[in-house]
Amino acid sequence: MEVLRAFQQLWNNPGSPPDVLSFLELYPQLAPEEILEILLADRRLRKVARLSDRLQEYLLAFPVIASDPRALRQLEQLQGHQAASDQTIADSFGDPCEAASGVDA
Numbered sequence: 520m521e522v523l524r525a526f527q528q529l530w531n532n533p534g535s536p537p538d539v540l541s542f543l544e545l546y547p548q549l550a551p552e553e554i555l556e557i558l559l560a561d562r563r564l565r566k567v568a569r570l571s572d573r574l575q576e577y578l579l580a581f582p583v584i585a586s587d588p589r590a591l592r593q594l595e596q597l598q599g600h601q602a603a604s605d606q607t608i609a610d611s612f613g614d615p616c617e618a619a620s621g622v623d624a
Contacts, residue, residue, distance in 0.1 A: 522546055526557050530564050539573070540580050551583045555590045562597045 529537035539561040543554060558577050565572065574594060578585035585591070 520553060520556060522549065522553065523556050523560060527560060527564075536564070536568065536570065540576065543580075551581075551587065551590070554581055555584055555587075555593065558584065559593060559597065562594065566597065 526537065526539070526542055529542070539557060543549065543557060546553075549557075558581070561577075562572070562574070577594065578591075584594075
């Protein structure tokens with residue numbers, strides 16, 4: 520998909536990450552499946568960059584995605600993978616909040 524590649528290329532540019540909602544406004548002809556692929560790419564790239572999650576914004580902007588159970592599952596699975604990854608890190612290194620509570624200031 521050419522549009523997906525164009526969006527991913529924007530992430531490679533220096534500076535702030537692209538705004539997926541503004542980007543998608545440029546392509547009103549996209550099918551829901553194409554929109555979903557771009558939203559999934561944005562979620563993945565935001566996770567890697569440790570940027571805030573925008574799932575609620577995606578769903579408000581694209582009711583067709585919000586009303587599709589399959590699309591919701593795909594978007595939420597990324598969140599689940601992140602939570603599992605965070606839990607694995609916490610299990611390996613301990614809770615930084617607990618460690619900090621034992622340190623005198």
